[in-house]
Amino acid sequence: MKAVRSCAVRARQGAAALARASDTAIDTAILGMAERVTTAQRMLVNANQDDLAAAVSAGMCPALLDRLRLTGTRLTAMAAELRSLATVAHEPRDIVLEERPDGLTLWERRRPVGVVGANFEARPNVTLDIASQLLKSRNAGVLRTGSAALRSSQALLAHVVGPALSDAGLDPDALQLVPHQDRSAAYALVSLPELVPLVILRGSGDSTRDLGREAARHGVRTLAHADGGAVLYVGAADDEKTVHQLITDSLDRLGVCNRLSLLLIDQAVYDERLPGILDVLQRLGIAASLPPHAHPRGYEWTLDQERAATVTVDRANGPLYAARIANEETSGLAASIATQDPVAATEFIDAYTGAGAFWNSTTRLLDGFKLLRLPETEINIDRVPGPRGPVTFRDLYLRQYLVAPSEGPIART
Structure with missing residues (x-):
């Protein structure tokens, strides 16, 4: 789907600058998101009411309607979580692993993935959870949500995320929301390894498992959460x-x-x-x-x-x-x-x-927030090495080994 590729291209163009952004700029943007959740509350609730009305007409069950609903109380809680995230210390970019006897130092360097995709269920709060975690980890992103929450998520990107990035001097294109509700957009998102090498999959049952299989076919890595209970x-x-x-x-x-x-x-x-x-x-x-x-x-x-x-x-x-x-x-x-x-x-x-x-x-x-005091992108239950349980910004990086002279400029940074 052309729209998904277009979102991915725009996100990738903003990824490099995001990777270089200062801690202050990142946290300023997150605080700006928290502020705008409060000031844009009426617009957000109105957009959510449209989603809820459509969901009721479609026969959505009460449990799923509860996940979809945005209220003033929930928006206040979302703003508080963002403020809390902004105060969390950033992970160090470089960690010394060994001062070697040959005058060289072995470092572990954290690098952003680049562009991370996310396909998630009809829960508007997840839009901000994932956007904020990608931002804190300096990853650009392409988000795709279910049709039931699309209006709410679009309002959050338009009135909260984008303006907060701009006000902090960051490129608002770094975080994209796929504007289409067609299910084919989800399959397009997991088929772009050269643009979106990692996709977070949150959802329910068979559809999410099928997306995971499609991603594997295209060489796209996933953090998947299809089942719970x-x-x-x-x-x-x-x-x-x-x-x-x-x-x-x-x-x-x-x-x-x-x-x-x-x-x-x-x-x-x-x-x-x-x-x-x-x-x-x-x-x-x-x-x-x-x-x-x-x-x-x-x-x-x-x-x-x-x-x-x-x-x-x-x-x-x-x-x-x-x-x-x-x-x-x-x-x-x-x-x-x-x-x-x-x-x-x-x-x-x-x-x-x-x-x-x-x-x-x-x-x-x-x-994530109850256990680690951080919003989460998802809960990963895969039985493989890597992040397991609530996945936060601390998990969304690539490890690079670096060997350099112990007295060189890297040691002084």
Whole structure:
């Protein structure tokens, strides 16, 4: 698609200057984004209302409508996150690894990727999360969102991101938003290795997995997050009050990947704990899918528009068995154990290999700002070396080894 290539070309033209920008200029731009989120609030909410009206007409479920919605409270929180990001220290460009006996120094140098693409779901706040992380890492970007959030995202680029870059003396073309809602734009974005060598993929299920396969076919690297769904294992030595609170905390929003999807109760306390747990779920308006199940045990309810307000409940014969279920039958995003027994907690955590493990704490904490005090571009659950869990600006760089004279100009920079 010509429009995607055009966005990529403009972003690449702004990438070199962005790579050379000072820390002050970068943080000034991020602070400018925070300021404009506040001053442009009415325009942003109006654009979002148009998106919401179209989504309601199209029959979007309540959980996804919640992800799409921008309110004054949410915009205020987005501005606060941007201000917080601006105060975070930049990663050093050069790190000394070894002062060699031959008079040479081995350095590790961080370099921006250049242009990073991002395809993400209909969540307007993600537009700013990704734009700000790319900016902080000095990467240009080409963003593409789902049709449901396009008006909101366009308003954010036009009234927040672009003007903030310009005011800070940076090229506003460095961060582009694909202006088309056609799904073919997503496939075009992952087919331009010479312009966009890395693409962040956030979405739901099959479509995101298919984009990952298409990217691999073209030689484009991805950081992909297609599946989610979190697990809570209630151990035999649990505290009932803690369990009920964890369930409540894990279901505060249904349209997010790190919400509770699979609730495992230890066999030894299953019959005793189940009635109270069902009462909590009923109070929250959540249906319990009890065994025998007509669906895979690790089914991610967030992706089911008709039944998003559902949690799968099942038995588990001890912490090792529960961890095996979480490893083999879910996405590997996050799992928590509720127990007062440190031995059981250690067994579960040591056996669980997913991106985030929690003890008596909610899996909703597996989120960039909640966990690392930074917005995130996505949560990476790939089982390969590299950034895993919430991906922030600290992960979006290329490592270069540099060997130079110890007394040379590089040592004095």
